[in-house]
Amino acid sequence: MKRLAWFLRHIVASRGATPAIIGCFALIYIIIAFYNDEALVTLLALTRSTPPLAMLLACIPLNLAARLFFEIADFIRKKRLTVFLPQETWAAGERVKLAGRMEADLLEKKLAGAGYHCRHGEGFIAAWKGISAFPARFFLLLGFLLLFSGILLSTTTRESVRTPLIEGEPLPEAMGAQGRVEQILLRDRPGLVLARTLAITVGFFDGSTETTKEFGLYPPGSLHGVYLYPRYLGLAPFVEFTPPERAFAFSSYVTLMIYPPGREDSVEVPGSPYRIAFTLAEPRSARDPYSSGKYELQFRVVKDKAAVAEGTVPLGSTVTRNGYTLAFPNAKRIVMTDLVRDRGLSFIWWSGLCMLVAVAVYMPVRLLAPRREMMFVAHGRGTQAISWAEGGKTAHRSVFHGILDAISRDQDR
Amino acid sequence: MILARGVTMLLVWAILVMGLARAYAGEKAALTAGCAAGLVAGTIFGFFLFAAVPGEIPFFIIKSALAAAFISLFIVAAIVWYRGTAAEGDRPSVRHAVVAITVFLFAAGYGLLLVCRLPYGTDNSQFMALLLILLAMLGLWMIVYRLEPLLPNIGMAKGGTSLFAVSLLLFIASLSPRLDLFSPLSMKVMKLIHDFVHQFFESMLIPDHPFFRTDIWNYIGLLFSNGVGFWGGLAIWFIPTTGVTLATFREPLPSVAHVRQAAVRRKLIAAQLRERRRRLFFPLFAGLVMAAAAFNSSHPSVEYWDPKPLAVKADSAGEIVLPVKDGDVDLKDGKLHKYLYQKGAQKVRFFALYRSGELTVVLDACSICQPDGYGQNEGTVICYYCKTLIPLETVGKPGGCNPIPVPFAVDGSGVHLSAEMLVNTWVAQVQSEKKLPGGGK
Amino acid sequence: MPVESGTCIIETAGLTKRYGDICALAPLDLQVSEGEWLTVMGHSGSGKSTLLNLLGGLDRPTAGRLLVGGEDLLAFSEDHLARFRREAVGIIFQQHHLIPYLTALENVMMAQYFHSVPDQAEARQALERVGLGKRLANRPGELSGGEQQRVCIARAIINSPKLLLGDELTGNLDHKSTRLVMELLKELHEEEHFTLVLVTHNQEVAGWGGRTLFMDDGKLVKDLRHERKGDDPS
Secondary structure: OHHHHHHHHHHHOOOOHHHHHHHHHHHHHHHHHHHOOOHHHHHHHHHHHOHHHHHHHHHHHHHHHHHHHHHHHHHHHHHHHHHOOOOOOOOOOEEEEEOOOOOHHHHHHHHHHOOOEEEEEOOEEEEEEOEOOHHHHHHHHHHHHHHHHHHHHHHHHOEEEEEEEEOOOEOOHHHOOOEEEEEEEEEEOOOOOEOEEEEEEEEEEEOOEEEEEEEOOOOOOEEOOEEEEEEEEEEEEEEEEEOOOOOOOEEEEOOEOOOOOOOEEEEEOOOOOEEEEEEEOOOOOOOOHHHHOOOEEEEEEEEOOEEEEEEEEEOOEEEEEOOEEEEEEEEEEEEEEEEEEOOOHHHHHHHHHHHHHHHHHHHHHHHHOEOEEEEEEEEOOEEEEEEEEOOOHHHHHHHHHHHHHHHHHHHHO | OHHHHHHHHHHHHHHHHHHHHHHOOOOHHHHHHHHHHHHHHHHHHHHHHHHHOOOOHHHHHHHHHHHHHHHHHHHHHHHHHHHOOOOOOOOOOOHHHHHHHHHHHHHHHHHHHHHHHOOOOOHHHHHHHHHHHHHHHHHHHHHHHHHHHHOOOOOOOOOHHHHHHHHHHHHHHHOOOOOOOHHHHHHHHHHHHHHHHHHHHHHOOOOOHHHEOHHHHHHHHHHHOOOHHHHHHHHHHOHHHHHHHHHHHHOOOOOOOOOOOHHHHHHHHHHHHHHHHHHOHHHHHHHHHHHHHHHHHHOOOOOOEOOOOEEEOOOOOOEEEEOOEEOOEEOOOOOOEEEEEEEOOEEEEEEEEEEOOEEEEEEOOOOOOOOOOEEEEOOEEEEOOOOOEEEHHHOOOOOOOOOOEOOOEEEOOEEEEEHHHHHHHHHHHOHHHOOOOOOOO | OOOOOOOEEEEEEEEEEEEOOEEEEEEEEEEEEOOOEEEEEEOOOOOHHHHHHHHOOOOOOOEEEEEEOOEEHHHOOHHHHHHHHHHHEEEEEOOOOOOOOOOHHHHHHHHHHHHOOOOHHHHHHHHHHOOOOOOOOOOHHHOOHHHHHHHHHHHHHOOOOOEEEEEOOOOOOOHHHHHHHHHHHHHHHHHHOOEEEEEEOOHHHHOOOOEEEEEEOOEEEEEEEOOOHHHOOO
16 A cells, blocks of 8 residues: 555656656657658648557556645645644655743744744744745646646647538538538628638528527537538639630539639639639738628639639629639628548647636736745754745745754854 | 867867766776776777678668667666766765776767878878877876866766766767767757647647637747757757756755754755755756867858759749859759759759769758758768758658658759749748648648 | 853954055054954044055055954955955945946945845845835935935945944044934944944944044054943933
8 A cells, every 4th residue: 555655756747757758759850850741730640540648648647646645745735834733844845843831922023023824832833925936837737637637638639620511501411410511601800819700600400490590600610519610711612604615514512622812723623624713802802701791703614634714703693704604693601611520629728728727827926926825833942943835945044044043042042 | 180080089088087087086906907908899889780780781780879878868868867966975985887887988988089080092191090089188188187176176976977977978979960969869859849730739729820810820920930959959958957957956055954063054055055066067068068068060161062052943844954064064964953943932942863883863952841952961961950961862752851852853854844843842842841740631 | 231252253463564665554463352443543544544444455464464253354355355355344434436327226236236236125124124114215325314324334234244344434423423323333233243343433433332542643552441432221
């Protein structure tokens, strides 16, 4: 049992375990980087597919959880020592045995004079000043625990499928729900970080009831644990194309990833030597065409690698160039979406919050009122004096030493 | 040139021996034995390596060994961070052996680098130079041994010896672009930062740049800016020395609470502070040497063949034709020939090179670095941005910091390239044109 | 009563100081025990300040032997002598020599700085001990002569010297302030057990010590042991 406790305390909760494991991964990264340009992606893939590596990564949250547990236990024990039970002594800081016994009243007066709060019990006086940084430490450790748990879960269990969501079309099967994309709306609304909002309104049919739900940009909306991660925008114009020979007429919605304006995508006209390349023309007004719905398509008809016609066709128009006719009566908006099932994501979000709290707590406490403690315990005929400080160490040490001198002088008299 | 090399090597040798003598004062026998054996072994191994293994492989082996030594500094720094730098009391008797082995390794590393720094040419000139340098080193050694006790009382922090010796070896390596570690490190760091940001956006489901505010996106763009590799590399380059320095600073002083006279306590504290300050000397010195190495690496003294790009135009079919021989220009002369094609505002630089008996055409940029271009020297081309040397044989192969290859055809009239393909390849693959992290690709 | 262990802290043999032809201190043989309170009296130019300067390592003798705390000051290098002054001796001058733009606390901390490292809490305690707990942040110009002299005493004792030297330390003080300073010195002398050598013209100040040397024209003319004034409860 003792051995198990020792193992838990010194190996599982070791301070060096997490840095050592991170060091191992860094080393693996370096080795991969020697041979491969995509070292990070390769390392992630390797961790996902190699159980020993995943287990090594899992040791980090395990270590952090153990550290968190032992540090909480230590804090509670120390707190009890300061306030209630001076039976044990602290490991850190200064510790000294004095031959003389203290004069309790005098000592308390001196400690109070130096701005310390005192508490005395049978055979001990404890004094403290300032606020402990432990809450910050707690949040920091918790933050790291959540972060690495999140990374572990995300790396090993993330599933992602890329699929387009098209206005007016049924939901893709991968979403696991029956419904239809009602509307896709892009608005220019500058926020703190993002300049636009994107609202994907989805209607669900659940037997007899019909409900709608809106999915945004960030934080991404989710459905049954699957996040909708909008990657980029596209357009599905309804295109009618007739070549001069009029051998056929092509008319269909075509899915084009042509947003933002200037980006090119093309479609092969089936059963013909034609390919039509499209670009969204730069808007004439300041408003984004995706927001305004006023699209203008620049097209280039390519036949056997040679451009045979090019021009611009606004929404609702028909254009003829070199005998080639292109009509653009209608368009649907598309959002190319990753459907991501990632159980680690929320852990990582929470870890960010915990770390922010840790910093917000630590900075003022450490700068303005760091915790400083000392304790004087009757020990046989002498006094055991212990001192410990999180900050302001020099001044605290000086006060502690001054008080020890005073006890000693008092004894000499 | 050779004289300057020799003087630099001798100076480094003097500093190395002086530092080691100070670090292992009282272990002179082990130090002398380790130093002599290491130097001889390293030099012989170096000669053997270069004689037995052809091409760039010896450099690769030595560079890998240096990289391992550099990585080991991180382990040293981590140990010091957790254990403190205070010198321990008397150590057990294995110390002689440990000292001898440690010094042997450092001296062997020095010997290897010495061989790399010797002039190329006939064996006789190499041996003569080596003999002269070895003789001078012997003389210096004796002088340093005499001078060492006269130096001020500077203590060696734990970990300081490795930092000191390895930093000197890295400094020597930085003098040769083939062995330099800092530039490849910068390149890898830049790639890591790019990959990390990309991966972070993907992992955290953060939307792409079209949705971002421009000002915020510009801040994120700093991570893809020109200097990110250099500054990131520099940060990693200095982690071991900074780590040991900070570890020394943050080390708690021994308690003086048992002393009952304030002035005596203060005096003890002052002595402890003095002693701690002395321990900073070697980590700080190593930091300076590392800084010098990084400087060398960023300012290589070698001059590169880098002709002004020749402007070319595409014909009506969108084809660019480069004649193999046109006046003074001979594409098969083994030198790189740079060209510039411009369509609208988009400029594309590329070069043609004749190597290993055939022509190749590549962009004057790689897919990792900023497109600062390439220069040519002694069987290699160098990426100006990250200072990586690429052997001529591998120019035309994709990957890493190799120039991006482009499809081309050679016939009697010359080298034929598609202008559209050139522009597309440049836009799609060259770093500054990509809208990282997620989009645009 | 101060502890007098009988150990000699000052021992001189034929100690001489000449400035050219002028003999500032004729060969002097003197033994001072540890913890003793010695007063040196004499007219101006009698050699008492010269003696004090030699004892404090501020000046070097022309001839003779001078042991302080068993150490031969003549054998010291300049560096060693400076260290001796910083660590083993506290000196209080008539003119205070406080740094005018530093506070009382900072003046005391300056002595700590030259000795080892400054310690604010300890410096504060020292000033509290000399009754200046409420004048810590005042500059010398804002303090009375007596208060300034007390800052000097705090500064002199902060490094726990074996030997405290005072050169006409009450020369600028009125009767009341002189008494306050002397009472303070007596209290500190009893607590700290240092050896005190005071140079003065003032007969009243001499009475506070247990032994008085009378000097004239560079020579020791009388060495008198007597009752200490401070021991008298009246």
